[in-house]
Amino acid sequence: MSNSPFTNITVAGGTGGLGYHIAEALLNDGSFNVKILRRLPKTANEKADLLASKGAEIVYADYNQHDDLVNVLRGTDALISAAAPGIATGNHDFDTLQTPLLNAAKAAGVRRFYPSEFGIESEIGDHIETDTKAAFREKVEKSGLEYTNIMCGLASEYLGTVGFDVKNKTAKFYIDGDTILSTIYLADIGKYTAESLKMEESRNATLKVAGSRFSLNQILEKLEEATGSKWQVVVDKDIKNRFLNKIDPVPSPMDFFTAVIVGGSSFPHIDNDKFNFSPRPLDIDEFVRQESV
Numbered sequence: 001m002s003n004s005p006f007t008n009i010t011v012a013g014g015t016g017g018l019g020y021h022i023a024e025a026l027l028n029d030g031s032f033n034v035k036i037l038r039r040l041p042k043t044a045n046e047k048a049d050l051l052a053s054k055g056a057e058i059v060y061a062d063y064n065q066h067d068d069l070v071n072v073l074r075g076t077d078a079l080i081s082a083a084a085p086g087i088a089t090g091n092h093d094f095d096t097l098q099t100p101l102l103n104a105a106k107a108a109g110v111r112r113f114y115p116s117e118f119g120i121e122s123e124i125g126d127h128i129e130t131d132t133k134a135a136f137r138e139k140v141e142k143s144g145l146e147y148t149n150i151m152c153g154l155a156s157e158y159l160g161t162v163g164f165d166v167k168n169k170t171a172k173f174y175i176d177g178d179t180i181l182s183t184i185y186l187a188d189i190g191k192y193t194a195e196s197l198k199m200e201e202s203r204n205a206t207l208k209v210a211g212s213r214f215s216l217n218q219i220l221e222k223l224e225e226a227t228g229s230k231w232q233v234v235v236d237k238d239i240k241n242r243f244l245n246k247i248d249p250v251p252s253p254m255d256f257f258t259a260v261i262v263g264g265s266s267f268p269h270i271d272n273d274k275f276n277f278s279p280r281p282l283d284i285d286e287f288v289r290q291e292s293v
């Protein structure tokens, strides 16, 4: 039986890169009834099929049809949003995407809302993605619903996106090499999220969790050891300033976002010790194998 005050959990975006792992962790836990909220129109989706085969109920709504969304959310105790606005197509607006979810959750009597966070600390003006997440967080905090924000740094699976290039044995640092980068496997973000539903400390709280915390230089050292060769390091610490002030050579938005991600993943304090769970540490050999194919 559940020792969580929440039994009926809906995951919006449960078919996504992260949402799948959150839904799977909730199902594996065995304490929860899990619904996956998908957008209309209905489309075939392997992850939805897999989650349904493990016991999830797949429900559909148009995010812009308030009444339909409310109907679908009735009976939900906690709504976990792992939805994303279509980042691959250039849409980073998490506020516009999730506001209908929050309005419907409130009308449907949902008690707790988890915004689609699962990332980094940021300052306003850093990036449209972090800015719209911050704007939405504020709406949730003012909504009267309970909330939990899970911050977790960089997904270990995405280490290659912040400048570590195994094939070319090069590292690009957009920030001081001694900066700590918190990393965590997607499956472990799911496990932390599931366990947080059972913890008193998660009520109206931001919880920061990590699987490993190494500096960029330490990760580089591990990569050099794993690949048996010295890597070339390119250091460009002025990237944020050049991007924000449009100074030549103006960095690409992706390079700029990389600097934001690394800078926001340091987390001077983490909350791992509040959980009964040990995450898998960063496996550099596995990363090298995966990036070498």
Ligand SMILES: NC(=O)c1ccc[n+]([C@@H]2O[C@H](COP(=O)([O-])OP(=O)(O)OC[C@H]3O[C@@H](n4cnc5c(N)ncnc54)[C@H](OP(=O)(O)O)[C@@H]3O)[C@@H](O)[C@H]2O)c1
Pocket (backbone or CB within 6 Å): 012, 013, 014, 015, 016, 017, 018, 019, 037, 038, 039, 063, 082, 083, 084, 085, 086, 087, 097, 116, 117, 118, 119, 120, 152, 153, 154, 155, 156, 158
């Ligand atoms: N810390 C990290 O390194 C890390 C890594 C991954 C993700 N994250 C975070 O986790 C969250 C989810 O990211 P993700 O990469 O897993 O997302 P994703 O796979 O791009 O999308 C998640 C789901 O959102 C729904 N969706 C897609 N486009 C949409 C749109 N235009 N409007 C409404 N719903 C849409 C889809 O579900 P349906 O089609 O089934 O409705 C999709 O499966 C984000 O907050 C992201 O920043 C963090």
